[in-house]
Amino acid sequence: EERPDEPKFPLFLMSLIVVGTDFMFKPEPDAFVEVMAKLVSSWFDTVYLTMENLMTDPALEDIVQPILKSQKHRYRLGGKGPNFQKFMDESRQALIKHPSEVVDKKGDTETRTKLEESPSNLLDRLYDELHDMFEKNGKLLNEYLKKFETIKTTFKDNLFEDKNNFLGEKSSEEYRELLEKYDTQITDLKKLMEYQPLGMYLVQLQQLTMKVTSKAEVMLDGVLQNLPGAATERMSLLLKRILTADKYFSPSCEIKTDDIHEYLQFVESIDAQMKAFDDELNNCNEMFDLMEKYGAKFSSEDKMALPMISDRLQSLHSAVDKAMEDKSMMEMFHGKILQDIGVLNERIEDVAEKATDPSLSVPGSPLAEVLDKIDILIEELEDIEKTANEYKEYENKIGVPPTEYPILDQLGPDLATKRQLRKGLAALDSRVTSWRQGLFQDLNHKEVKAAVKRETKTVACLEKKFIGNEIVAKMKEILENMRGKLRVIKALRNPSLADRHWQQINDILGVKLDLDKLTLDDLESLKAFMFEEELVAVSKQAKGEAALVALMNQIEKIWTVLEFNLQPYRDSKTVFIINKIEQVQAVLDDSLMHLATILSSGQAAEQIRDKAVCWRDKLQILSKILDEWMTLQNNWMYLESIFSGSDISSQLPTEAKMFAEVDRFWKCTMEIASKRPKVIACALRPNFLPQIIIANNQVNLILKALDAYLDTKRVVFPRFYFLSNEEVLEILGQARTPENIQPYLGKCFDGIAAIQFGTKQAKVANSNESSEVPTTDVVAVVSPENETIKLSKGCQARGSVEVWLAMLDKYVSNALKRHMKGALLDFHSRKRTEWVLIHPSQTILTISQLIWAARITEILDPNSPAAAIDCCLKAFEIKCFRDLNELLRMVCGELTAANRTTLIALITIEVHARDVVSSMVKNQVRDLKSFEWIRQLRYYWEMSGTNEDCIVQMALGRFIYGYEYLGASPRLVITPLTDKCYLCLLGALQMNLGGAPTGSSGTGKTETVKDLAKSLGVQCVMLNCSDTLDYKIMGRFFSGMSQSGAWICFDEINRIENEVLSVAAQHLICITNAKNAGLDKFLFEGKMIRLIPSCAAFITLNPGCEGRTGLPDNLKALFRPMAMVLPDCELIAEVVLYSECFQSSKILAQKLVI
Structure with missing residues (x-):
């Protein structure tokens, strides 16, 4: 059994070799994998594949073949058995082609899948073990190869190093570094082992060591070969420099004046040169030491020359020290320089004498001869100056003051000036x-x-x-x-x-x-x-004359090419209008001005004057034609849209025929212009001016008749006075279909955006069934905020549009009055939170103020004791706070847009009402006649016989509520400035005068007037004034104001021209006199018209702006001024935020106005 600590001997031999500049193993590790795979496969074939298949053995035929119906079946039960030979062939081929895929345990290739499905587990295990073994040993090889990176880098540097680089001039230190570098490389390489065992590999290093070492030895030899020659060359150069320096200190050396400079320069630099000589001698000695150390071959004669050079250098040191201490040489130098300076002064005097030659300064002398003489003298003088400068430099070198040459300094500029x-x-x-x-x-x-x-x-x-x-x-x-x-x-x-x-x-x-x-x-x-x-x-x-001729030619050229800029009228391809006439008019004005200049000039020739007179007359006629033409074009465009409808034509048949003639003339004229667009050729054709004047006269008659026709409509429905003729005609053109009037209602009524028509049951044709169809009965009006006001029966949109619009106006006012009466009766029978949601916005705001005034009037009963009044006022103040909090909780809830707007407006008003009550409590108001009370805007419901009305009072002013439906509109925050303005304006109305809020932009002049009109339920028409307003427009507005009872506010009236303001003053005086006389009809601009007393005129002024005119005195007298200062923005912001349910409204308001 193998022990873990027992050493293992390598199985394979490979070499680490140099290929080009890279190090690599030979043979490669993959080659061993391939050989081992083939070996395992061969062994498996030998052991396992020599066994015969038992399925085909005849001795087992009875077992593997079935007997069916007493006969052997030809098909064996197990088939032919597995083809193990085929499986091994496929595995072997896969291993040979892709050995890494076959043995990779984590791989999922097709080949690996086939092997896993193979029955030969033994073969798989052998392949896996082989893979693991080669993979581990391959890592050892890679780690070992990384250790040779430094040697590889050094080898590359040596390989690409050129031996010629050693031929340059180098110091002994540089040679020392090179020699040590290559010697170290050779020593390190020789330390490498010849064989290195790495796992199952034994790596041979002889080839690599031999090749890398040989290159380093070549580089070392190159340095050693170059070193002797470099040392000899440096030694020879040093000796030459020593000999050159030594000649200046030789006793036989004679120094001339010209050599003084060179000698002195040498003396100055001798210290630095001597140090350099010493350093160079040391350098040569060190180079010979290196050659001896590394065994370089060199001549013994060169080695023996070093002591001789050292002796010569020592002698030079002694000579230099002696020369630096010798002062007699400097005195000798000074004497020589003085002799040469004397010679130089003689040359200067000679040049100075020649420069005084009179011929050089006389103007009549020949130029060439004088310039030649001066040039010769200047050349001579330049040579003298050069020599003098050299002598000065010599004198500075030897330490004596330089000689000055005053005559020389004067001669140069003098000669240069004469030459110039x-x-x-x-x-x-x-x-x-x-x-x-x-x-x-x-x-x-x-x-x-x-x-x-x-x-x-x-x-x-x-x-x-x-x-x-x-x-x-x-x-x-x-x-x-x-x-x-x-x-x-x-x-x-x-x-x-x-x-x-x-x-x-x-x-x-x-x-x-x-x-x-x-x-x-x-x-x-x-x-x-x-x-x-x-x-x-x-x-x-x-x-x-030439300038006038050019100007005349320019005029002719311009008018020869100038054309009208025509464009199609609307979508027509045959009817045109003139566009950008300003360009033609500008050229015309310039031309007339130039012609006037030509004719007024006394330098104009006769023929130019005649031509200028002809062109002046022609262009003056053209100016008249263009004026008439543009007037006709504007009026035609205005009337064409009017008479293109059949309604107006049927109402004005005579004028329609007249316009048809004008229309034919216009189209014919523009057709000619489109064919001949040149201005002169088109406009100055014969009889064109009389024709166009006749056409304009006809148009004026049509316009007068049209104005008279529209006046008949405006008298019936005075709100038409506040609309332009075009807008009135658009409304009249939709008279046949009342539904089509809906888009124009907002122009006549501020609070009405739409009207609702009733329906009726009608039978369907050829059927017994019935369906609802719309009628002309107006049953309700809808505000822009979608608030609906039901009308009483009888308002029908039939007949002339102005008639039923006037009827609609009365019905809406009556409906609003009826709603107010109902809301007043309903106030005490419902909860307030319910009451404010079921009635119209305007009704809620008005009746709430009426109830507030009635409650305070009840508290201030003259028969009540003072203590009771104070107690009741205090209790009412608490109730006002409680009511406000209740409204705020409602605003924070779910509401419709109209209801939310209503509640916000109501909170805005009741905040002021609460503050008034608090002020009365603080000032202990106990009398109904107290100014603290009567200066407030108060609402009362009064009955006079069968008639009952809402009455608005403030101070001495008493006004009947106007019942103008305003919809669910927001209200202005009432500040102390607003109260003062209300008091001033209503005081003016009490005296049948107008109000004139005056102040800079942003002070709330117009908004205050509009909010006061809302408070009184009166229509307020705003007119932004400009210098384009004429007396006709002003008269039309005043006529509409008188007949409708509306208010008109002329914003920034001082923009209007003074002439127009004077006429407006006469109109207002006429209206004021009629109101003072209590008339219901009066004569205005030659016509008898109605007068409704509630009518009033207001103006706003901004005196700080430039370009504004002052008002005529007769106009000023009709208006009561009110100075508007900057409003309390913090208070306004606080109330607005409070009404929108912001809890910290006061703090937020302070931040908003910073």
Whole structure:
């Protein structure tokens, strides 16, 4: 039996070899797996497959073959038996092709499945054991191979290393590192074992060790071969440098002045050189030591040269030390330099004498000769300066002050200036000569002027620098002469000069100019510059005429191509309208302005003036035509949509015929425009202006008749006054079908979004059955919040639409009044939480305030003692708090949208009512006549005979509730500012005046007026004012206000023009006088109209904005002003949050307004 600690000997021999740059095993481990698989398979075949199949043995034939009906059956019971040979063949082939799949216990391949299904468990077990064994030993091989990564890296580096890299210049230290590197590699490789047992493998390493070691030895040999030559070369170079330095200290060495610089430089650097010599000598010694250590071959002569070099270097050290202490040499250097400086001064004086030659500064001297002399002197001077600088440097080196050369410092700039001035004068003279002698028609005035200006600035600077210089004076003279000719040059080079202008110029000069040969010198010889003003005047006239001609040509060009921008009218393909007429109008205005400029100019020639007059007359006619055309287009588009329906045509037959004629004319005109879209050709055709004027006159007659027709409708139903003509016509056009009026109800009634029609039973044709069909009876109205108000019987949507809409208005008011009376009677018979959910919103809000006022009136009974009043008021205050809490609990529950809006509005109002009661308790109010009480908005239900009404009072004001149905609309939070505004506005209404809230944006001017109208149950029409409002629109609104009893609020009225405001003031004065007289009818704009006393006008003002007009005094007198400051936003936010059931409303409100 095998013991666990007993050593196992390897079974297989393999080698670790080098292939290219990689290390690998040979043979590979998989080869052993394949061989062993074949061996096991062969053994199995030998042992098991030599047995014969007993199923086919004749001796067992009676057992394995059945006897049926006394006969042996030809089919054996067990068949042929298993084909074990076939199974083994398949397993063997699979193992040979895919050995890892066959023996993998975790695999699920098809081959593994077949083996598991095989009856040969023994063969499977052998294969599995073989796999485990090879897998474990394979891991040992991989781990062993990783240990050779460092050797592999070193081998790659050596393999790709070029021996030529050792030929470069290297120090002894670098050679030492290379030699130690390769020597270490060889030593480490030789330590490796020749054979390494790894499990069942014995790994042979000879080939790898031999190949890697040989490469390292090659690299080591390469370094050793290069080292002797490198040492010899460095030694020779060192000796050469020592000898070169030694020559400066030789007694026979004579130093000239030119060599002083080189000598002094050498002396300065000698310390650094001597250290370098010492280091290099040490380097050579170390290199020879390395060669001896590693056995490199070198010449003994080279080795013997080292002591000689060391001796020479020691001698150089001594010579340098001696030279640095010797001062006599520096004195000798100084003497030589002084001798040479004397010679140099003589050269300077010679140049200075030549530079004073008068010919160099006189303007008339030949230029080429002067420049040659100056250039020679400058070259000589540059050589002298170079030599002087060298001497200064020598003097600095030997430690003496450098010599100064004052004359030399002056000569350089002086000669350079003379040269520059002479060249500048020559260049200027050359340029002026080219101007004077070149063709005048090629002369560019702008270039000449710019050049003269530029050169004049330069000469001015030179004149300040070189005072009295003749050359500068000459240049100034040339430029002044040329500058005096610039105006004439500009005048005669004017491209606008025509033949008639040149004839005038010839007359002035008294000679005919040949422009093709004319030069500036010719003009000077003709004394043309003496007639400067006359020539400039002719040029200005030509330029002005040319500008006018260009302007006239531009006008003609624009109108030749300008076309109307036409677009199809609606979806029509044959009818067009003019679009973007503003572009044509802008061109027309510009053209008329340019023509006026041409005609007012004194420089316009006769032919230009005649053409300008013709175009002015033509464009003025075009302006009239365009005005008439656009007026006709706007009116046609407005009337076309009206008369396209048969209803209006039947009501206005005469006007319909007139419009048909206008329509034919319009379509014919636009057809011509579409074929000839050019503006001039189309608009200025013969007789077009009279025709279009006639068409506009006809349109004006139609519009007047249409306005009269609409006035008959508006008188019946005054709310039509607040709608535009187009909106009224749309409603009238739907008169035949009342159902179609539904979308327009919101424009007439703020609180009505729809109406409900009744139904009746009608028999079905050819049947005894009946069904419900709609009737024209209006049974209810529906608010925008889906609140429904039932109407009494009798309201029928029949006949003219304005008649039954007026009837609907009365029925809704009566229904609202009836609901209020019912709610008042029902208040004490139901719980309040039930009562607020079954009645209309407006009824609940009004009756709640009425009950509140009645309760306080009852408490403040004059016959009650003061203590009882105080006690009752305190109890009522507690009840107000309790009622509010009850409403808040309802808001937090499930409600319809209309009910929720109602409750929120009710809470908003009752919060103010609660605060009023608290204030009365605090101030101990005990009298009904106390101002603390009468200044509140109070509701009462009063009966006068058979008539009963809701009365609203505030201070001295007393108003009948208007019963305008408003739906379930929200209400404004009442602040102290709101109370003051209410008091002011109702005081104005009491005096038949209007109110004028004034303040900046966001102070609640318009919202306060609208909420006050809701409180009084009155229709309030808001009109956003602008400068487009005219007196006709204002008159129409005032007429509707008087006949409907509504309120009108003109928001930002100071935007309207003063002229319109003056007319509006007269309208309001007329209405106010009628109200003061108590009339029910009065004359307004020449017509007798009704007057309902509840009508009123309000205005809002924002005086802080720019561009607003002041109100006329007669208009101001009709309104009572109320200054609106910034509201209490925190209080408003608190009440809004409180009504929406927020518990911490006060804290949240403080955060909201930060």
